[in-house]
Each structure stands twice: as structure tokens, then as C-alpha cells.
Amino acid sequence: MTGKLSIADKKQLEHYIQAGPKQFGLLYSFTRDGADVSIFHELCDEKGPTVTVIYDTQCTVYGGFTEKSWTSNCESFFKDDQAFLFRLYQKGKSNSMKFPVKNPDNAIYCSYNNGPIFGGRYEEKSVPRIRGRLVVHRIAGGYDVNTFSGTILVENNQFTLNGEFNFGSAYDMGSCSIEQFCNNIKTVTDLEVYSVSDTSLLPPWRELGGWNHQNLEDLKNEIDAWSPPHGTGLKTANILFLGPVGAGKSSFFNTISSIFRGHVTGQAVCGSAEQSITSTYRMYRVRGSALTKTMKFRLCDTRGIEENQGMDGAELNYLFEGNVPNGYQFNPSTPITPDTTGFVASPTLNHKMHCVCFIIDGSTASVMSEKMLEKIKALQSKVRQKGLPQVVLVTKIDKVCSNVEEDVSKVFQSVAVQELVDTVSNIFGVPRSHVLPVKNYEKEINVRDDVSLLALHSLQQILRASEDFMFNLLDMLDDEKDESLD
Ligand SMILES: Nc1nc2c(ncn2[C@@H]2O[C@H](COP(=O)(O)OP(=O)(O)OP(=O)(O)O)[C@@H](O)[C@H]2O)c(=O)[nH]1
Ligand SMILES: [Mg+2]
Structure with a gap:
């Protein structure tokens, strides 16, 4: 299975990534592998640059790119100044846009209990302690795109994402609203993660007898x-x-x-x-x-x-x-x-x-x-x-x-x-x-x-x-x- 992205979609992403020809390999997909966070980490951790693509039930296609590897070894934001969010289709019509990262320090958030998370911020929370003293904790939250956690069951060929969207935290959405980005719905038909690598050329697989x-x-x-x-x-x-x-x-x-x-x-x-x-x-x-x-x-x-x-x-x-x-x-x-x-x-x-x-x-x-x-x-x-x-x-x-x-x-x-x-x-x-x-x-x-x-x-x-x-x-x-x- 090669995934749902067409050649034209890959070319569009290649153009957004801006670093020459790229090869996309399907690492993970809800429909193929199951919507389970441990499977996501098993198949996607430490794989280098990836693109995450979400297909919602209104035929809008959007997602995010990061150069950093996903990991389940820690709970942390990772810095990536090349990361971006993107939309390829809106309600079935080709309508692509790139939304660059504006706070690269918080480009992605990795957690063993979550699927891909793009953007977010640390929020300070005061927690009362013994003897009435308040302790201030820095808690990660306000994620631009938090896809899912745990396991999601499939119903009628649909998955309902259980993360949340707070666009604009770490990514520059310009004047694009959440409705324009992803219809503000959480029912999706698939979520795919592709590895992204430089295109390597193979030894010739068909001989032509010379090119001069x-x-x-x-x-x-x-x-x-x-x-x-x-x-x-x-x-x-x-x-x-x-x-x-x-x-x-x-x-x-x-x-x-x-x-x-x-x-x-x-x-x-x-x-x-x-x-x-x-x-x-x-x-x-x-x-x-x-x-x-x-x-x-x-x-x-x-x-x-x-x-x-x-x-x-x-x-x-x-x-x-x-x-x-x-x-x-x-x-x-x-x-x-x-x-x-x-x-x-x-x-x-x-x-x-x-x-x-x-x-x-x-x-x-x-x-x-x-x-x-x-x-x-x-x-x-x-x-x-x-x-x-x-x-x-x-x-x-x-x-x-x-x-x-x-x-x-x-x-x-x-x-x-x-x-x-x-x-x-x-x-x-x-x-x-x-x-x-x-x-x-x-x-x-x-x-x-x-x-x-x-x-x-x-x-x-x-x-x-x-x-x-x-x-x-x-x-x-x-x-x-x-x-x-x-
Ligand atoms: N980039 C690129 N464009 C091509 C290529 N071949 C054709 N085109 C373009 O595709 C368009 C359609 O090409 P045509 O040769 O008219 O296609 P056709 O099959 O004769 O189409 P109909 O007569 O309408 O059935 C034109 O704008 C061509 O310039 C190609 O190899 N590369
Ligand atoms: Mg013709």
C-alpha cells in the first residue's frame, strides 16, 4: 500500500518543503494499521522527517510536516524551524496553502500517549501544596493540532479524533480560520504518516543504449x-x-x-x-x-x-x-x-x-x-x-x-x-x-x-x-x- 497522496499532492508538498526532490514512504495509516498510539510510535518513532496527513469526512485534506523525529522517550516540545502546517484540499476541491511555523521552539510535541502533535505552548498553572504554598508548574497545552491519544475505534469507516485544535499557537495561520483549515470537524476517514527523504536515484532499471x-x-x-x-x-x-x-x-x-x-x-x-x-x-x-x-x-x-x-x-x-x-x-x-x-x-x-x-x-x-x-x-x-x-x-x-x-x-x-x-x-x-x-x-x-x-x-x-x-x-x-x- 502506497497511501492516499497522489503524485500531484507529493509534488505540492515537495514544493513546500523546498529542499529538492523528495521521496515519500507510507509509515503509518489508521486504515491499514489501526488508530492506536502505541502502533503509531512503533512505526513512526526515530524515522527523521515526516509528513502527517489527515483526511476528514468532508474531503478536506490537511496536516503538518516536521524535520524532527517523533519519539516516545520523553514528553517535550521539539524545535524545528522548517516545520509547517498545510492544507491540500478543501471540501474535495484542490486548495493548497502552507502555514509556516512562527514559534519554532514549539514546532512539535512528542508524548508516548499521543499521536502527532503540532505546535502549542507552555502554560503556567499554580498548584496548591501542603502548608498552603502554591507551586507554579509549566504544563504543555494549547496545541495547534493535537491529533489523537490512546486508541480510537472505527465506526462506519470513520474515526473521531480525540485531540484538540488551537490553531495559531505556534503556526502562522494568516487569516485562515479553523473552519477554512479543517471544517472544524473531528471525524476523519484516515490519518497517514509518511517518511520524507531525499530522492535517491536507482541503478538503471531499463537500458536504453546511451543518451548522447x-x-x-x-x-x-x-x-x-x-x-x-x-x-x-x-x-x-x-x-x-x-x-x-x-x-x-x-x-x-x-x-x-x-x-x-x-x-x-x-x-x-x-x-x-x-x-x-x-x-x-x-x-x-x-x-x-x-x-x-x-x-x-x-x-x-x-x-x-x-x-x-x-x-x-x-x-x-x-x-x-x-x-x-x-x-x-x-x-x-x-x-x-x-x-x-x-x-x-x-x-x-x-x-x-x-x-x-x-x-x-x-x-x-x-x-x-x-x-x-x-x-x-x-x-x-x-x-x-x-x-x-x-x-x-x-x-x-x-x-x-x-x-x-x-x-x-x-x-x-x-x-x-x-x-x-x-x-x-x-x-x-x-x-x-x-x-x-x-x-x-x-x-x-x-x-x-x-x-x-x-x-x-x-x-x-x-x-x-x-x-x-x-x-x-x-x-x-x-x-x-x-x-x-x-
Ligand atoms: N508537462 C507536460 N505537459 C504535457 C506533456 N504532454 C502533453 N502536455 C500538455 O498537456 C496538455 C494536453 O495535451 P494534448 O496533446 O492536447 O492532449 P490530447 O490527448 O491530444 O488531448 P485531447 O485532444 O483534448 O483529447 C497540453 O497543454 C500539453 O502541452 C508532457 O509530457 N509534459
Ligand atoms: Mg489531441
Whole structure:
């Protein structure tokens, strides 16, 4: 179990912590380990920097970060000038804020009988003693966030925190009220504690064969020279892009086109909107390095899949079979039929699709809605029925790992990208070798060797998957020939 924080949430926290790329490891969770203070200490004590995250029943998500270890060896405040409280979501809507510590001496309070406590102060209390004398005691209290003590029982999948909130004691809450911070309710669905450490790079978990300029030129030449296997009669490999709105389908075509044109191009319209930006079916050709002739593959860009509408089964079948004309205007309310102008009534093998490339956004892959997952599964089963190979291109890896954002050649050393590839391989039920992480050109003006190499490497894998289909085809043709000789 990796916890409930999404990649985007971790990036937000990483940005608040302000000390370079971070790795988050789930140490403790109410739902996984039980809401019991002794278990909290067993799993979280002496673990260095941690982030505590509380998920309340109104979908507000908030918590605190400290560089100091939790401990149950003493009852004391600990100094931490890097500590802060934060809110990530308010009533389900992304609304993040950081609340820095204003009294670092009292940043956290550790006690064997309490879970995480952020902030607070010593209060002086006079206690009467024998012979009428008053003794002044310093007692800790007024905690900004005191999460829980003892054991909390779960009821209807909810926990009721038994600590108290006195925001503003040691943390600067600005004008944020307790209601705005955490709805002032104590019912929560989970409390998680993550360890926070500097991101370490792994030894490469996938080899690419070099990241220098010559490697890129070699790969460009290889792809430029690629052609469908002899004997199939095919002129090009047709690769169908399918994926949710905004996943980066059109951007991937632009990225490939940019590599061969030598600068970042925007032939396919890209952007962000609730509905698909791409409304026209395009079978894009890409010109090779010399820009005189097109290469022997076509990248077929489609309208994005939406949760509540999108391609119907018949339309998808027409796409697979090559009935849909290049330039066809998608219309979700009236899908294509044989009566549509330009409908390719008798497609040949050269019109059909030879490989399906699912394209998904890596920064949101692990939090895709159930509805979207169902849609994708339904599409996958149609792809399988057709006997078409499928690969999954995972875009926006620059948003997943800061090391990769800086230098794409670190992609196969990144823990975050490795976890992402594992997750996507599980979701799609495809081998990890068919999950291809990429970063598209998006903010850049000039092409970069690291970005180009990774994108071309992915394209090479896609062409190899198309070849699998084509070799099956050759086998079938050979079988037919043999049978006709019998
Ligand atoms: N940071 C980053 N942004 C990307 C990447 N790929 C695409 N984008 C951005 O994501 C947004 C959507 O990209 P598109 O290529 O239009 O996505 P699409 O899948 O074609 O979307 P529809 O046509 O609407 O279905 C654009 O703003 C792109 O600039 C990437 O690898 N990294
Ligand atoms: Mg598009």
C-alpha cells in the first residue's frame, strides 16, 4: 500500500518543503494499521522527517510536516524551524496553502500517549501544596493540532479524533480560520504518516543504449529506414492513439515531428479543456530527417475519451478496420456510419490499424476514476478481440519526478517513474516492457537530446509491436499459401 497522496499532492508538498526532490514512504495509516498510539510510535518513532496527513469526512485534506523525529522517550516540545502546517484540499476541491511555523521552539510535541502533535505552548498553572504554598508548574497545552491519544475505534469507516485544535499557537495561520483549515470537524476517514527523504536515484532499471547525441542520430536513422516486413504488402504501419482527454496524444505526434524537423513544432493542435481539443481524426505522416519523404508509419490521432461520452463500439471498430477517412470530424452525438461522406467502404490492409497505443497522463494515472478505468478496460477488450498489439505510453513524467524534469535521461533511475510503470502495468494488464514513459515537448522551443531520445525509443517500441502484428499476418499468408498447395 502506497497511501492516499497522489503524485500531484507529493509534488505540492515537495514544493513546500523546498529542499529538492523528495521521496515519500507510507509509515503509518489508521486504515491499514489501526488508530492506536502505541502502533503509531512503533512505526513512526526515530524515522527523521515526516509528513502527517489527515483526511476528514468532508474531503478536506490537511496536516503538518516536521524535520524532527517523533519519539516516545520523553514528553517535550521539539524545535524545528522548517516545520509547517498545510492544507491540500478543501471540501474535495484542490486548495493548497502552507502555514509556516512562527514559534519554532514549539514546532512539535512528542508524548508516548499521543499521536502527532503540532505546535502549542507552555502554560503556567499554580498548584496548591501542603502548608498552603502554591507551586507554579509549566504544563504543555494549547496545541495547534493535537491529533489523537490512546486508541480510537472505527465506526462506519470513520474515526473521531480525540485531540484538540488551537490553531495559531505556534503556526502562522494568516487569516485562515479553523473552519477554512479543517471544517472544524473531528471525524476523519484516515490519518497517514509518511517518511520524507531525499530522492535517491536507482541503478538503471531499463537500458536504453546511451543518451548522447550520436545515439539520437543513430536512432533517427533507424526509424527513418524502418519499413513493414517484406511480404506483407504493407506500405506503412498505422498506429492508433487512444486515451483520455488531455493525456498528450496530439503532443506525442508533435514531439515526433519536432525531432525530425529539428525544432519544436505544433502541427497538431494541443491544449487543455474539459472536452477533447482534438475533434478531427488525423492520420499524421512524419517526414524523415531529410524532410523530403515521409517515413513508413502513420500516427492516427483521435478525439479524447471522456467519462460521459466518447467513441461508441461501432465507431471504434470502423477505426480499427480503416473505414474512417483521414480528416473525419468526430461527433459524439452522431457517430460515423457507412452513409457518412468519405466513409471508406472497402478498406485494404493498408487502411487498417496495426497497433493500438493507449496514451495516458502519468501525473494522474494512479487516480483515474472508476468510470474512466471501466471505459479503458472495455476498449482494451475490443483491441484484444481484434488481435491488435497494444502498448501504453505514459506522458508527463516531468510532473512525476523532479529529477526527470531536470534531466530526462534519469528516467530509468527514478523511483517515482518505476512505481508509475508498475502501477500502469497493473491497471492495463500489460507487461512492463509495453509501458513506455515519455515527456512530450510542451514548454520548450528547441529540441533536446534527452527528450528526443526517450520519445524515439518509445516510437521504436511501438513499431516493434506493430511488427508483431505484421509477422502474425505473414504467418497467416504463408499458411494460406501452404494450404492452397495441398
Ligand atoms: N508537462 C507536460 N505537459 C504535457 C506533456 N504532454 C502533453 N502536455 C500538455 O498537456 C496538455 C494536453 O495535451 P494534448 O496533446 O492536447 O492532449 P490530447 O490527448 O491530444 O488531448 P485531447 O485532444 O483534448 O483529447 C497540453 O497543454 C500539453 O502541452 C508532457 O509530457 N509534459
Ligand atoms: Mg489531441
